[in-house]
Amino acid sequence: MIKIDKENTEEKILNAAKKVFVTKGSDGARMQEIADEAGINKSLLHYYYRSKEKLFAAVFKFAFKKFAPNLMGIFENESDIFTKITSFIHSYIDIINKNPFIPLFIINEVSKKNAGFVGAVIKNSGMNIDLFEKEIKKEIKKGTIKQVDHRQLIVNILALCVFPFIGRPIIQKVVFEDNENQYDDFLKSRKEEVSNLIINSITLTEGSDK
Amino acid sequence: MIKIDKENTEEKILNAAKKVFVTKGSDGARMQEIADEAGINKSLLHYYYRSKEKLFAAVFKFAFKKFAPNLMGIFENESDIFTKITSFIHSYIDIINKNPFIPLFIINEVSKKNAGFVGAVIKNSGMNIDLFEKEIKKEIKKGTIKQVDHRQLIVNILALCVFPFIGRPIIQKVVFEDNENQYDDFLKSRKEEVSNLIINSITLTEGSDK
DNA sequence: CCTATCTTTGACCAAATGGTTAAACTGTTT
DNA sequence: AAACAGTTTAACCATTTGGTCAAAGATAGG
Numbered sequence: 001m002i003k004i005d006k007e008n009t010e011e012k013i014l015n016a017a018k019k020v021f022v023t024k025g026s027d028g029a030r031m032q033e034i035a036d037e038a039g040i041n042k043s044l045l046h047y048y049y050r051s052k053e054k055l056f057a058a059v060f061k062f063a064f065k066k067f068a069p070n071l072m073g074i075f076e077n078e079s080d081i082f083t084k085i086t087s088f089i090h091s092y093i094d095i096i097n098k099n100p101f102i103p104l105f106i107i108n109e110v111s112k113k114n115a116g117f118v119g120a121v122i123k124n125s126g127m128n129i130d131l132f133e134k135e136i137k138k139e140i141k142k143g144t145i146k147q148v149d150h151r152q153l154i155v156n157i158l159a160l161c162v163f164p165f166i167g168r169p170i171i172q173k174v175v176f177e178d179n180e181n182q183y184d185d186f187l188k189s190r191k192e193e194v195s196n197l198i199i200n201s202i203t204l205t206e207g208s209d210k
Numbered sequence: 211m212i213k214i215d216k217e218n219t220e221e222k223i224l225n226a227a228k229k230v231f232v233t234k235g236s237d238g239a240r241m242q243e244i245a246d247e248a249g250i251n252k253s254l255l256h257y258y259y260r261s262k263e264k265l266f267a268a269v270f271k272f273a274f275k276k277f278a279p280n281l282m283g284i285f286e287n288e289s290d291i292f293t294k295i296t297s298f299i300h301s302y303i304d305i306i307n308k309n310p311f312i313p314l315f316i317i318n319e320v321s322k323k324n325a326g327f328v329g330a331v332i333k334n335s336g337m338n339i340d341l342f343e344k345e346i347k348k349e350i351k352k353g354t355i356k357q358v359d360h361r362q363l364i365v366n367i368l369a370l371c372v373f374p375f376i377g378r379p380i381i382q383k384v385v386f387e388d389n390e391n392q393y394d395d396f397l398k399s400r401k402e403e404v405s406n407l408i409i410n411s412i413t414l415t416e417g418s419d420k
Numbered sequence: 421c422c423t424a425t426c427t428t429t430g431a432c433c434a435a436a437t438g439g440t441t442a443a444a445c446t447g448t449t450t
Numbered sequence: 451a452a453a454c455a456g457t458t459t460a461a462c463c464a465t466t467t468g469g470t471c472a473a474a475g476a477t478a479g480g
Contacts, residue, residue: 009457027237028322031438041459046439104321110379111314112238122383129385151385151396152403155374162377163369169320171368173332175339175361186361193362201407219427241468251429256469 010048012038014058017049021059022105026112029056060109061121063102067095068127075131081139085157085202086195092161093191104166129154145202153202160194220258222248224268227259231269232315236322239266270319271331273312277305278337285341291349295367295412296405302371303401314376339364355412363412370404 007015016038020029031052035042049055074088096103110118129150136150164171164187172183217225226248230239241262245252259265284298306313320328339360346360374381374397382393 024322025235025237025318027235030436032436042438043440043460044458047457050439052438104317107314107377107380108235108318111376112234114379119383122380127384149403152399154385155377155381155396156370156403156407158377158381159369159373160366163373164365166321166376167317167365167368167372169324170317170332171365173329174337175364186365189362193359193366197366197407197411201410240466242466252468253430253470254428257427260469262468 009038009040009044012040013045013048013055014062017055017059018062021056022063022101025105025108026056057117060106060118063099063106064121064125066099067102067106068122068125072127072129072131075135081135081144082199082203084135085198089157089161089195089198090191092157093194096162096165097187100165100168103162107166143204146204148202153198156201157194157198160197161190164190219248219250219254222250223255223258223265224272227265227269228272231266232273232311235315235318236266267327270316270328273309274316274331274335276309277312277316278332278335282337282339282341285345291345291354292409292413294345295408299367299371299405299408300401302367303397303404306372306375307397310375310378313372317376353414356414358412363408366411367404367408370407371400374400 013034016034017029020034020037024030024033029052031045032042034055035045038044045055049058074091075084077084079087110122132154133150136145136148136153139145140147168183172178172180176182176186223244226244227239230244230247234240234243239262241255242252244265245255248254255265259268284301285294287294289297320332342364343360346355346358346363349355350357378393382388382390386392386396
């Protein structure tokens with residue numbers, strides 16, 4: 001028997017909730033709007049998810065997992081450190097490109113309700129930089145790269161990848177005369193720009209080794 | 211006659227509104243909370259500022275002006291380009307340090323209500339990168355710095371300065387094991403880190419000139 | 421002291437909002 | 451077709467929230 005994967009109600013709700021929560025935030029989101037977006041009665045939201053908070057929790061978990069886990073996996077393969085970092089940057093920008101509003105959503109919600117389940121989600125996400133740290137320290141010892149602080153490095157990478165997306169409305173206005181197409185081109189060129197900048201910052205310069 | 215600069219009601223309201231709006235956002239902020247914060251009756255909010263939106267507008271204007279205008283002024287003095295950029299980074303991080311929640315507040319509100327008065331505030335803020343662009347292009351022609359795209363450069367600078375503040379809750383958890391003091395130290399070291407990274411990225415390398 | 425204006429307050433209002441409930445509907449089992 | 455469980459809906463509720471209003475306080479001028 002063929003199981004038709006027609007979107008069932010629960011999925012419809014979750015998808016609608018993702019859309020509304022991510023764009024409007026937990027404060028700005030309205031249960032009625034989520035119901036409308038899903039094309040169902042508002043009571044059904046409470047039938048499947050007991051409260052707004054529970055529904056929000058489901059959305060947040062989903063959003064955070066999308067950005068947290070698979071990233072450090074890149075550092076498990078066998079290529080050299082420069083290739084690893086470059087491919088990390090490329091794939092991270094790709095992910096954001098596909099979900100440009102999620103980073104700001106996450107930052108916001110973590111800032112607002114740092115306590116409670118949000119903190120727990122982060123801890124349980126398995127996101128940690130141990131592999132990254134080990135790798136960087138190893139390469140420094142080997143003399144492949146400069147003596148850099150791995151924490152500064154990871155923040156630099158994240159900043160350069162994420163900021164153009166979350167700051168888009170302002171940057172586009174101030175720096176690009178509000179031209180959307182131009183900004184899309186700009187975003188496309190970011191993978192190379194960020195890769196070059198980061199690689200350049202860890203590459204040994206003449207006379208700096210030892 | 212001595213004019214005692216005792217905070218009058220209107221100022222009390224604006225200051226309370228700044229605090230509440232900036233930390234909770236326009237959606238999360240409550241008029242009652244602002245009144246409580248100011249220690250006055252809620253009706254007074256409407257007496258001095260006609261509506262929540264008007265009050266919010268006053269706060270947003272203030273916040274945006276604090277971050278927009280004086281920054282490009284640095285590029286008017288006579289020092290060399292490296293010094294200019296370095297001092298820009300230093301003073302920008304100083305400003306954010308004094309108002310760590312304003313950047314996220316601005317990004318949020320611009321993202322939410324890009325239209326309307328928010329867009330107007332940005333345009334009327336006098337914030338533009340013409341001076342910066344001219345300066346960079348001049349130095350490239352002179353051969354003082356690499357051939358860089360001035361828009362990539364300014365976005366890089368802003369990203370590296372701003373992101374550690376708006377992403378603090380997450381970064382602190384994931385990268386610093388939720389240690390606040392350690393994160394404060396990290397922020398202090400950012401001025402040098404960002405300056406070095408940016409200067410390094412525009413400095414000519416052997417054999418790259420012409 | 422009286423009046424006029426500005427400031428402040430508490431009581432109140434209408435709309436919005438998250439949530440509940442009982443009834444209707446649908447599909448499956450016997 | 452009757453009974454049952456799962457699903458969906460409309461009507462309703464309590465609370466919150468931005469906002470109004472008339473009256474009370476304060477302040478200054480005549």
